[in-house]
Amino acid sequence: MYRMGVVGLGEGRSIMSAALNSSRWKLAKVCDLNRELCEQRAQEFDFHEWTTNYNELLEDPDIDVIAIYTPDQLHFTHVCQALEAGKDVLCTKPLLPSLEGAKELMEVQERTGKHVFVGQSSRFFEPMKRQRKDFEAGRNGEVETVEAYYITDGRWFLDKAWSRQKGFSWMYNFIIHAVDLVRWYLPDIQEVTGFGRSSANNAAYGLETWDTMRFLMRDSGGRIATVSGSYTLPILDLAAETAMGCTIRGTKGTTRGEYPNLRYHTRFEGEEPALHKMDDMHDYYFRFEGISHHAGEYQNYIEYFAECLDQGVTPMPNVEEAVTTLALMEAMERSLRSNGQVVKVKDVLEEYWAKVR
Ligand SMILES: NC(=O)c1ccc[n+]([C@@H]2O[C@H](COP(=O)([O-])OP(=O)(O)OC[C@H]3O[C@@H](n4cnc5c(N)ncnc54)[C@H](O)[C@@H]3O)[C@@H](O)[C@H]2O)c1
Missing domain, CATH: 3.30.360.10 (Dihydrodipicolinate Reductase; domain 2)
Incomplete structure (x- = not known):
């Protein structure tokens, strides 16, 4: 069983549901700055291991993988911190809200040798x-x-x-x-x-x-x-x-x-x-009120992630693909x-690498 910590409990609700319903994952601890939301999720899932301090997930030796569901603008920091703490990472989309920080993130991933799997749920x-x-x-x-x-x-x-x-x-x-x-x-x-x-x-x-x-x-x-x-x-x-x-x-x-x-x-x-x-399969995919959360997709991707970890295979999309x-x-x-000008991806990448070199 892989032990998961979750940060961000809005959409993180779906990943909690997925981990709690998986035979391959153990939900170890969850985290949100918002104490009321932590209490709400604790009650909803009858799961009481929560904290408002992300460092507690980072420092917890009983966590193998950190699943990141904080606002887009915080992904860079939270992913890098998790990697530096020796954790594999599951990060919701988008990995980053622009190309900014991509090089640094790739370097941290490469140096730590840990996985960064991007949860492209669709x-x-x-x-x-x-x-x-x-x-x-x-x-x-x-x-x-x-x-x-x-x-x-x-x-x-x-x-x-x-x-x-x-x-x-x-x-x-x-x-x-x-x-x-x-x-x-x-x-x-x-x-x-x-x-x-x-x-x-x-x-x-x-x-x-x-x-x-x-x-x-x-x-x-x-x-x-x-x-x-x-x-x-x-x-x-x-x-x-x-x-x-x-x-x-x-x-x-x-x-x-x-x-x-x-x-x-x-x-x-x-x-x-x-x-x-x-x-x-409706109730498998949509487990809560309405259809704005779609936990079944998350279930599928954490099972895939576990399979990759078992096999020593890189889960995709990884950092390179996401970048x-x-x-x-x-x-x-x-x-x-530029009002419709044709832009080449190669030019964007070359310019980016020249800028950050
Ligand atoms: N289909 C999908 O894959 C999908 C769907 C919805 C949202 N998302 C992604 O999930 C992420 C979160 O979106 P959301 O809709 O849940 O937003 P949200 O605002 O509802 O939830 C984000 C949570 O992160 C918490 N948070 C912020 N900073 C924190 C910190 N430093 N430590 C701990 N907790 C912190 C906030 O308190 C908040 O509860 C976004 O990146 C979004 O793109 C993905």
């Missing part, structure tokens, strides 16, 4: 898992294009003070799910162009970052991807549009995984189109800022 949703399995079995044939979107009315998220502070953006916090899905299938995206808008709804919260974005990308093999996101506009109901979708179109088959609907659409050559419904995604996002941002 990869672990049932329809996305099924889609990946079919892709790996070659059922799509040659992939020509990947279309990913994450469109939701995220205004509820802006109740969190840190989401209105420097370092928060819809780009790094929200659209990253769609970007990561694209990179999962097309890891070598080389160039991107896009347009962005900041609506009056966004401005009402004092936010200046783009809340609607549309991107077109191309990888080294000329394959095309699109990524879309809108975050403060009213959305249609789930029957009309799902919050997230990833469509892969290939020479032998087209598939689409959806979220939060447990739906997977397929059309393989020589077969009828099919809709695979996984509604029976390449951040570089792509920096390229996306630059394209928005």
